[in-house]
Amino acid sequence: SYVLTQPPSVSVAPGKTARITCGGNNIGSKSVHWYQQKPGQAPVLVIYYDSDRPSGIPERFSGSNSGNTATLTISRVEAGDEADYYCQVWDSSSSYVFGTGTKVTVL
Amino acid sequence: EVQLVESGGGLVQPGGSLRLSCAASGFTFSSYWMSWVRQAPGKGLEWVANIKQDGSEKYYVDSVKGRFTISRDNAKNSLYLQMNSLRAEDTAVYYCASSQGLGDGMDVWGQGTTVTVSS
DSSP states (O other), X not given: OOOOBOOSEEEEOTTSOEEEEEEOTTXXXXXXXXXXXXXXXXXXXXXXXXXXXXXXXOTTEEEEEETTEEEEEEOSOOGGGOEEEEEEEEETTTEEXXXXXXXXXXX | OOEEEEEOOEEEOTTOOEEEEEEEESSOGGGSEEEEEEEOTTOOEEEEEEEOTTSOOEEEXXXXXXXXXXXXXXXXXEEEEEEOSOOGGXXXXXXXXXXXXXXXXXXXXXOOEEEEEOO
């Protein structure tokens, strides 16, 4: 089965840039979606199709995807960005796969 | 307001059954693929199953195949998950979520319903 690997944690100071990676075999050939989940809340879609932002998501959130790594970038990080982040793809085996998740801590 | 509301969770013994429901409002339910996603306590997200707009296609994660059945009633704007032969490892918060197409991002989520499998 397809595996998506994320770093368990990323720490970033307010106002700086956080980059969260999502590694998978030839992930660049797939469409990647990203979710933000705060404690006790349902996930929220923040990036779809590698780099598109749903309405209401700040421009500070951006995404890229190439080769074996997809990346979610959060610019000018704010305290409210502290959350767990998950990448997701639809695999050729007819299943959605979520990444292992990354906890973003704002210092 | 676009909304998904899950119900039907609870405590069930191993080997038992439970039926989850998800009520949709504020959007054209029949135009969307629908999924169930679960999250075990302290763990990450796991996709469980999804179903096409007209119910003609259904997909499942391997761990629930043969035990869980996803279905929908577009006339009632409702999604269901029939869970049989439940195991301790099925304990999780279960979310329903919508997406426009197969493989698309899930742009609307419910608040989740908790399923606990324990004796």
